[in-house]
Amino acid sequence: MRISIRFKWTALISIVILMAYIFVGVLAMRTVQNVASVNEIHSFTNKLLIGGIVVFVIGVLLSYFAVTMVLNDLKRINKTIDDLNKKPDSDSRIKLRKRNDEVYDLTVNINKMLDRMQAYTNQQKEFVEDVSHELRTPVAVLEGHLSMLQRWGKDDPQVLNDSINSSLQELKRMQSLIQEMLDLTRVEQIDSAYLEQTTEVKPLFTQVYNDFKMLHPDFVINFDDDIREGSKVKIYRNHLEQVLVILLDNAFKYSADRKEINFAASTNSALLEVVVQDYGLGIAKKDLKRIFNRFYRVDKARSRKRGGNGLGLSIAKRLIEIYHGSLEVESVVGSGTVFKIELPLIQEAPAEDETSKGE
Structure with missing residues (x-):
């Protein structure tokens, strides 16, 4: 176990002074005994005693100095945690000069923990805000139709029929949104x-x-299967299927006039590589970095019309990352979008040679 650098130096200096003092004292005592009178020996002993007291006081002061500095650091840590308890949204962190001791290590770990807690709190806050925002529209639509029916629409069969159909559509969208939110929650808490x-x-x-x-x-699906027979990946089957369904479903939804999808999968010595490509509307460069954010939609009106809630890609990326893979996207507006998955293959142990078996 490492000892604080302050205590190391304090202990070292104290021990060196004490050892030097004892060594000089013993040497001097022997010399005095050989050449001095009893009075001189007595006088020297008193001086030696006083010197010992001085060395002891110096050691105590050095220890006090080291302990005081450590306690001051602990007070800073305590004050920062106190401030965070009073104001949880604060981004205050413990600030200490970089050094090689346990107190600094503790500070670094506490700051990392606070960063994770703040990120989690922000994530939860954003999630609640996003959900509230997403549910506001279908609830407002339902309220509008029901209010209209209550006032006068129930007497008009056409209005009644249109309102019921629109309300059912919004209810289905809410059901889809809730299901996707549950899926996202499950992804964040996957059973080991x-x-x-x-x-x-x-x-x-x-x-x-x-x-x-x-x-x-009505679509042309170009399926390029270059998967080595028996290849396996370390991922729950339903999760991999869910990711493929999300990507392919998006490809079909956002295809334009050219109804063609490329679906390719191949394996090399270490990786499973998957490509899902459409020739649809494409995604602008400014949107590419955000399409994996929860509830983010490039074109909200277009996504709503196609039944999208902006959660599918978030779920897909999180699932792939949990299993130590990657999900990337490339797109050109007007030309289409390409999603690429990479997952590590399970490396099979080489089969034992028949000759070696015989031996």
């Missing part, structure tokens, strides 16, 4: 048991391709 699950890649990708081919017969 899922992290040990493995998935064979080839059958899953074939199944997802066939599902979307059936759902979108």
Whole structure:
């Protein structure tokens, strides 16, 4: 265990002074005993005693100085934590000069913990604000239709029918939003048991391709399967399927006149690489960095019309990152968008040679 550098120097200086004093005293005593009278020996002993007291006082003062400095640091830590208790939103942090001791290490760890807590608090606050904002529109639409029906619309069959259809549409959107919020919450709190699950890649990708081919017969889906037989990744099967569904669903939703999707998957010695490409409207450069943010939509009106809530890509990216993969995006406005996934493959142990088995 490391000792505070102040205590190291204090102890070292005190010990050196004390040892030097004892050594000089013993040497002097022997010399005096050989050449001096009893009175001189008595006088020297008194001086030696006084010197010992002085050395002791110096050691105490040095220790007091070191302890006082450590206590001052602890007071700073305590004051900062006190301030944060009174004002949780504060971004105050403990400030100490960089040095190599335990108090500084403790300060660094406390500051890191405070940063994580503040990030979590900000995330929760943003989440509540975003949810409130997202729910405000469908609730306002429902309120408007119901108020209209209450006043006069119930007597007009056409108005009644339109209002009911619009209300049902908004209710479905709210249901979808709530489901996606639950999915996002589950992603943030994935059971550790899922992290040990493995998935064979080839059958899953074939199944997802066939599902979307059936759902979108009017689209051309170019499926490029270059997956090595038996390849596996360390990810829960449903989570990988969920990510693929999110990306492909977005590709179909935001395709323009050219109804064509590229869906490619390949494996090399270390990675599973997946590409989902559409030839749709594309995403502006200023929006690319934010499309993985929760509730972010490039075009809110367009997304609402297509049933998007702005949570799917957040869920997909978080899932991939939890399993130590990456999800990147490239896009050109008017030309389309490409999403790329990389996940580490499980490295299979080489099969034992038949010759070695025989031996």
